Amino acid sequence: MKPNKQHLLTILILLLTSSLLFSTGHGASVLKTTMDEMLTESEFVFEGRVLSVESRQTDSKRIHTFVTFEIQEIIKGEYPEPTITLRFLGGTVGNLTMVVSDIQFPRDAERGVYFVESLERNQVHPLYGWSQGHFTVTADDTGTDRMMTAKNQPVTGLSLDAESVQQTNGRTTVKALSTGTATGVTVEQNRKNAKGLPLNEFKQALRKRLNEINQ
Template sequence: NENSESYITAAILAGLPSAYFAIHAKQLLAATTCILCLLAAIAANSAYATTILAMDIDKVAADAEFVFEGEVINSETRQDNSSGIISTYITFRIDDIIKGDYSGDSVELKFMGGAFNGQIVQVSGMRIPEMAEQGIYFVESMSRDLINPLIGWSQGHFIIVEEDGVRRMRTAGNQPVTDVEPVSSIPPSIKKPLSVVEGNTDIAAGVMTESSPIMIQRALTVEEFKSRITDLIDN
């Protein structure tokens, strides 16, 4: 859909201002090949929007094909043989499925970028889940080959932290999540207009947070957060 295409194009760096590459190659030819492949990807997607749009949490929940609680159990960087593009493949153990039909106990998601054989590719706004990270992930599509599989990038990426034996929720930008409120019913005349976001720390409208990470005790527990997301999906 149109929103999905905007995410893809943003991540693919439709123009160098939208993203940057830091490539350290052992051989100049290898680095040049990688750059040319990435520029080809840019050209292929230049017809679409070049930014990531802010989303309501209602839309994040509604448009995600698969929403799950899980933990990162493997991270592997590979280079595509035909295109030369480097991507990081993250394997998650699935602890709970909040939305979607999936029978496996683990799932592998591909994120563009990473380090491979001396080459480093970084995509501005991309935050790749780290080893042993636990979280709740909103996957845009289980079948499409996206640059960032999480819908809205950071807007579909929530991390679980344990504080005093209680598992609580924070955003990808390390802000404690204190509540989740639907905003789709707000009349357009008074709703804050959607804006452009950076991708790695922005939060969907309707997600209430504390500004300081030290306030994690005020954050929703994992079960409270999942209950609110389930309510959004059901309604």
């Protein structure tokens, strides 16, 4: 049975995406970063809540997913509006799906802390280090907001002065590839008995480090 035109278009888009990822160094080749690097290099860092997630076919060859957030608190940078929309490559429109390896979209109604690399450049993924710059917030059984990774692992520790490259016997080693969590973030694999850092403690640590950097 011959594939229909819609199926052929899906294959074409997937092949195009693979080519794009190899040519731009994205996809599974995202480098591991550090919390310090994300904080200093991100143009905008904010606490927010997802208001909507919408995928649209932006041209004949690409689909983008547009995620709109309510900005609840700005941690770094400036933004003139109460909401912000970030664009991610990939998504589903009708029967057409464009898949980009390792991209995880924020979910509808999700709360979190987001490290936006640039407010001006259009990128495959707008968050610094992809999922490394994507933290979610979950309330525990006492109502305390606690920090989680994008993969829903409790963030139990935070270090904001880790070196972005390691020195070994006087030589600089190459950064490793990302596993989804930045260096300086301690996570607990077993969620049953673990609780993430309180949201306020997480934000205070970020602001303290920013003050140290700006002194």
